[in-house]
Amino acid sequence: MNGAKHISQEDLALYSMQALTPEEQTEVRDHLQGCAACKAALRDILAEDALLGLSVEQQALPAGAQQRFMAHIANTPQETTLGRSAKAEPAVVSAGRKPGSGLGWLGWVTAFAAIAVAVYFGYESQQLKQQLGKDQSDIAQLSAQADRAQELTDALTSPAAKQVTLTETKQPAQPVGHATYLPSKGALIFVASNLHPVKPEKTYELWLIPANGKAPIPAGLFRPDATGSASVVLPQLPEGVEAKAFGVTIEDAQGSNTPTLPIVMAGS
Template sequence: MMQGEHISQEDLALYAMQALSPEEALAVRTHLAECALCRAELAELSGDLALVALSVEQHPMPEGARQRFLNRVSADSAATTQQAVELLAAQEAPRRATRTTAIWLPWAAVAALVIAVVSLNMKIASLKEQLSEQSSTALKLEAESSHAQQVLEVLTAPKAQRATLTASKVPAVPTGRAVYLADRGALVLQASNLEHLPEGKTYELWVVPANGASPIPAGLFRPDATGSASLVLPPLPKGIPAKAFAITIERAEGSSVPTAPIILSGAATGV
């Protein structure tokens, strides 16, 4: 039991627990009385218990008690170790599996979410871009349309005041002003000081093509009480530049060819 000159830690512990045989305990006690080192060791091992162990007269354990105690410690230790091993194994196995699954699944879910969010954001951005393009186009169209609408409303409003400006002292004569965009086949005519027409008669506008083809009928109109009339965007073929415009008087249902005389005519500019 003696380790060299001093008492082994195991024996010191057993001594502190009063688990040594009387002979062993006596030897330890004798040594401790002389050895400060082992006392310090014992004090460290069992703290206050060491003081108790030193001060209290040790009595031998009842017959067999020490062995039972040692056996139980040994058995307990073994059982405890075995239990611990089993417990750890039992917990470790599912924990490992659980950890693998528990860690993998959230990451998979997170990855899927991230991908979904990213692709959604891209989709949203793309949609927003499209929407922005469309709405800006729509705004532009709306603005253009609104402007065109205002122009048309002013040109065609029955309440609009009209004047044909001429040199002084010249009596008001019938006049017409045509604006024509050949590319679009778009035409606006404004006429003033037109004579009233009898029932069953109408004014008819003609586009005289620059290429020498027959005059194209461009719409029927009758003047209001003041002699004013407008013809706005009549249906016309596109891409036919005009050499001139002319107005004739036709039957109410209109004509496909102009009937003389020509009431008003004018050469087109820019051809």
């Protein structure tokens, strides 16, 4: 391990565990500063150690490195355990503290664990970033759909929206209404045009006539604007009611719970 030669894998492995003597650690560090090849080799060892550290099984060191490591531990003055334990101080703690002997076993394990944790969280963080990116694109998509739905609602209900009813040529325009209904959601959109005006104390009322023969359900009040157009968007309706038909009556301004005949518009 002199300056002229590259550092062996085994010494790099020991260096990564800080298991060399202080002099050797310094020598390796000095060499690494000027040698890209050995730096790359050390990086590989650290990466490999970190990945192995993620698995439960204990990593086996290269044979030579293991021997030298064990020899290094054996050569460590025995006061570490014997002397200190006589003073009733925990041996592990003093081993960790002993100057000049690297990190000792505890430090060795801790160092590996630290690398493993760092790599693991690096990976986790990458995964989270990817997930976050995906969520953001989902949100953007939902938001775009919501914007579209809002535009649709605005277009249907805005006083500025132009309502045009197409009829056969030369036929006078008749009152007409279009209901779009989704029973499972109780969602209804009703748009009408060419409506006759109603007296101020009166209103049009829309009715959902259930397929099960039960009483008509009030589905919203509406009054035509100056052009004879009106709409009812998503009135309060129970979910899951199949509709046989829709009808419109004229009621007192506050509306009614039962339709007052005649039905002025109907469709099924």
